[in-house]
Amino acid sequence: MATKVDQVVIRFAGDSGDGMQLIGTQFTNTTALAGNDLATFPDYPAEIRAPAGTREGVSGFQVHFASKSIYTPGDVADVLIAMNPAALVTNLTNLRPGGLIVANTDSFDARDLQKARLDVDPRTDGSLDNFRLVEAPIAQLTKAAVAPHGVSAKDAERCKNFFALGMMYWLYTRDMSQTLDFINKKFKSPYKEANVAAVQAGHAFAETIELFAGENVEVAPAALQKGSYRNIMGNHATALGLAAAAVKAGKPLFYGSYPITPATDILQHLASLKNFGITTYQAEDEIAAVCATIGASYGGSIAVTGTSGPGLALKGEALGLAVMTELPLIVVNVQRGGPSTGLPTKTEQADLNMAMFGRNGESPMAIIAPRSPADCFEVAFEAVRIATKYMVPVMILSDGYVANGAEPWRLPDVDSLPAINITYRTEAEGYLPYGRNPNTLARDWVVPGTPGLEHRIGGLEKDEAGDVCYVPENHEKMCALREEKVMRVQQDIPETVVEGASSGLLLVTWGSTYGAVKTAVDAATAEGRQVAHVHLRWLNPLPADLGDVLRRYDEVVVPEMNRGQLVRMLRHEYLVDAKPLSKVQGLPFTTIEVKAAIDARTTLAATAK
Amino acid sequence: MSATLNYTKKDFGNDHMVRWCPGCGDYSILNTVQTAFAKMNIPKENFAVISGIGCSSRFPYYMGTYGFHTIHGRAPAIASGLKATRPELSVWVITGDGDCMSIGGNHFIHTLRRNMDINILLFNNRIYGLTKGQYSPTSEMGKKTKTSPMGSIDYPFNPLTLALGAGGTFVARSVDIMGPHLQGILMQSEQHKGTAFVEIFQNCVIFNDGVFDPVREKKARDGNLLELVAGQPMYVGSDKKRGMIMEGARLQVVDIDDTHTEADLCVHDPANANQAMALAMLEYPEPTPIGVLYQSEKPSYDSMFTQQVDTARERLGWGDLKNLVHGRDSWQVK
Numbered sequence: 001m002a003t004k005v006d007q008v009v010i011r012f013a014g015d016s017g018d019g020m021q022l023i024g025t026q027f028t029n030t031t032a033l034a035g036n037d038l039a040t041f042p043d044y045p046a047e048i049r050a051p052a053g054t055r056e057g058v059s060g061f062q063v064h065f066a067s068k069s070i071y072t073p074g075d076v077a078d079v080l081i082a083m084n085p086a087a088l089v090t091n092l093t094n095l096r097p098g099g100l101i102v103a104n105t106d107s108f109d110a111r112d113l114q115k116a117r118l119d120v121d122p123r124t125d126g127s128l129d130n131f132r133l134v135e136a137p138i139a140q141l142t143k144a145a146v147a148p149h150g151v152s153a154k155d156a157e158r159c160k161n162f163f164a165l166g167m168m169y170w171l172y173t174r175d176m177s178q179t180l181d182f183i184n185k186k187f188k189s190p191y192k193e194a195n196v197a198a199v200q201a202g203h204a205f206a207e208t209i210e211l212f213a214g215e216n217v218e219v220a221p222a223a224l225q226k227g228s229y230r231n232i233m234g235n236h237a238t239a240l241g242l243a244a245a246a247v248k249a250g251k252p253l254f255y256g257s258y259p260i261t262p263a264t265d266i267l268q269h270l271a272s273l274k275n276f277g278i279t280t281y282q283a284e285d286e287i288a289a290v291c292a293t294i295g296a297s298y299g300g301s302i303a304v305t306g307t308s309g310p311g312l313a314l315k316g317e318a319l320g321l322a323v324m325t326e327l328p329l330i331v332v333n334v335q336r337g338g339p340s341t342g343l344p345t346k347t348e349q350a351d352l353n354m355a356m357f358g359r360n361g362e363s364p365m366a367i368i369a370p371r372s373p374a375d376c377f378e379v380a381f382e383a384v385r386i387a388t389k390y391m392v393p394v395m396i397l398s399d400g401y402v403a404n405g406a407e408p409w410r411l412p413d414v415d416s417l418p419a420i421n422i423t424y425r426t427e428a429e430g431y432l433p434y435g436r437n438p439n440t441l442a443r444d445w446v447v448p449g450t451p452g453l454e455h456r457i458g459g460l461e462k463d464e465a466g467d468v469c470y471v472p473e474n475h476e477k478m479c480a481l482r483e484e485k486v487m488r489v490q491q492d493i494p495e496t497v498v499e500g501a502s503s504g505l506l507l508v509t510w511g512s513t514y515g516a517v518k519t520a521v522d523a524a525t526a527e528g529r530q531v532a533h534v535h536l537r538w539l540n541p542l543p544a545d546l547g548d549v550l551r552r553y554d555e556v557v558v559p560e561m562n563r564g565q566l567v568r569m570l571r572h573e574y575l576v577d578a579k580p581l582s583k584v585q586g587l588p589f590t591t592i593e594v595k596a597a598i599d600a601r602t603t604l605a606a607t608a609k
Numbered sequence: 610m611s612a613t614l615n616y617t618k619k620d621f622g623n624d625h626m627v628r629w630c631p632g633c634g635d636y637s638i639l640n641t642v643q644t645a646f647a648k649m650n651i652p653k654e655n656f657a658v659i660s661g662i663g664c665s666s667r668f669p670y671y672m673g674t675y676g677f678h679t680i681h682g683r684a685p686a687i688a689s690g691l692k693a694t695r696p697e698l699s700v701w702v703i704t705g706d707g708d709c710m711s712i713g714g715n716h717f718i719h720t721l722r723r724n725m726d727i728n729i730l731l732f733n734n735r736i737y738g739l740t741k742g743q744y745s746p747t748s749e750m751g752k753k754t755k756t757s758p759m760g761s762i763d764y765p766f767n768p769l770t771l772a773l774g775a776g777g778t779f780v781a782r783s784v785d786i787m788g789p790h791l792q793g794i795l796m797q798s799e800q801h802k803g804t805a806f807v808e809i810f811q812n813c814v815i816f817n818d819g820v821f822d823p824v825r826e827k828k829a830r831d832g833n834l835l836e837l838v839a840g841q842p843m844y845v846g847s848d849k850k851r852g853m854i855m856e857g858a859r860l861q862v863v864d865i866d867d868t869h870t871e872a873d874l875c876v877h878d879p880a881n882a883n884q885a886m887a888l889a890m891l892e893y894p895e896p897t898p899i900g901v902l903y904q905s906e907k908p909s910y911d912s913m914f915t916q917q918v919d920t921a922r923e924r925l926g927w928g929d930l931k932n933l934v935h936g937r938d939s940w941q942v943k
Contacts, residue, residue, distance in 0.1 A: 318683065
């Protein structure tokens, strides 16, 4: 009989070449189909293949699955699969006391220890005493299992990730058929047969040996809301949101980009959607990418450029041109650790200042941020809707954590997605290039090829008639108009939702910190602590009612993966004494960290006066 | 060809005051471009004139077409995005030697490499004019300017060899004040399917006056110009007393006399890449070639860009959003 638990966190860790991301994804997909709620966290180095066996080369994949709603990939793992000593020692801090370690003992000889910079074998020095260690000669067993299929010794050993996956499938009573289908589609003979043999052997090994004492664990399906679901990663959801917006608008979508971690997946996903009228342009550099996108917008396409921080820095001048010419543009910035090249594969939220202020002159831009992988869909869709409605550039501030993380996504009914109405002006009578819709302040979108509306736009300041204008009062008026136009987006921002207490401590979040903070606030609320949570989807403009909400609380704390960027905006905007809760480690907040910050500022209900 | 559109030069102007310095070579180029556009039999609304930053880049403001005055060096990139998505438009990039060869060098070479079907008119005056007289990437070595008081130590670019080296499929040169010649080149440029690059020698009357005198001055021009005509022998000057022969891989100027006759002269073949490179490498005081140095055909980026969308739709049908959103691995929660 399997033991029932309500949630489990597994961390797969091995060399960058060991296929940890692959089996992590396989376990995730299988778990999604089993009906659990889940969240994942891939954690890998920037180098494609750092020297084998070193700490620098360790690639990890964490998956959290549960029979209840969850919002993070888990603070600490219950199980660590360590394919070598480096993977073991670098991930021990992520394992809960009493947690299970499954170690591939074939990679623990003197040389392996040396590569991991270990003087003694951690299995013998007492450092694993607080954990349950299961030793398995994974490489040897894999070789034996795949021997009948005639692959080379080297290739046979490469199947060991599937062996480890098979063990986890038994341990967590998962159905292997999804993975077997995947292997059959993905690999050719004899690798297909070899990998199938490996996963089955791992499963059988786990069942047979005494290591797990014949006990496995079951996590029942979560009580998810009725509907259709799929497991989705953030970057994929962004691509789908853009595609959905293009279909809903009935207009072609152009995505101009230059490969950059961690945004490249969006370009790759969109490149295969040409039959949706979606085109992708891999430009010669970041500047060309945004400029070609501006050209496509000028021509009437839904125009999107995607990048990460360093690329956004390069695009700054061109974004100012889009602001000045009031052309709709969507900029996806999948943030990573900075400054400079920083931490390319690690997450951070430190580009908010650049999004707000990173252009010359008074150059306001609408900014929206997704809170989770699935939320990227809605955010991308909304960004297109707003950009084309108000004729403004909109920046999406995603980050590596949501971009590469995955969760079950309750699929929208595509027929009931909001309409995106785009009309190009064709009426010549009374046309002014910078004439405006009184409600949105949008100027008309007139595309080249329209007879009788030939006009000139550009980066020089213009008057309403579209003529270059250096009149001092006109420049001031136009600056104010461009600012007001972005502020008018408030009309499309719903009332701020406050979760939790109506006074006391308020935590304000944006972007991917949502999950950890929601989980911590829920836990603290359950303890009777007076704490509330507001999550902001729009960063510019901020919701119209936000100031009133903030002022209702005794204390406002803003957890951010930066040195305090939103908190500075809130202090400036509302004159509230908001405090930062900062983390810049290239890692998301854990629930424990946020909970500790709440605990330090609140009292338990029982002791509260 | 469809019904002829009866445009005149005036249709391609507007009522804006032109604000170049009196005597600037840009005036005659503007005049010639407007005249040429009127003759191209393209609906006026289908022209888009895109520029970067610099004196020449004010050009779109003086045209009666759609125009976009963009940012420094980026016009080819913006024009590429426009042309890729709107291939029916006739897209013209107006740029200068600083804009195109310096800050925009990367976009220039990659646009040529892709063979995007746009026209790039480089107004080369070998100086930064709008910033009031600093040496540019096409300024000659040793040139004294405000930023090179002891003479420039930057080796210059040769825009023609650069364009050829970047894979250009239409590489031509003309001169600002040679209206009929320039007009002829522009007409050919428009007809070319792929990136058409035209270097136009342009005199900056304020900061670099006379830099092209050997080509622009009537007398010198007669002696020095090598006007290229496809299929014709390469004569130098209007009196046909000299011409070009090929010596090894280099073109050599010779007198037409008892030793060399017309039969010895190179015949201009715009499809010959080696000959085009030899022509492009001629530097004053060698004869100065003008005309279409090189032209070849290969599919343009925008045509293939559009073709891939059509092919995808033939193979897969029009995309279905519901199927896309659901993917292959969705499941039901009841």
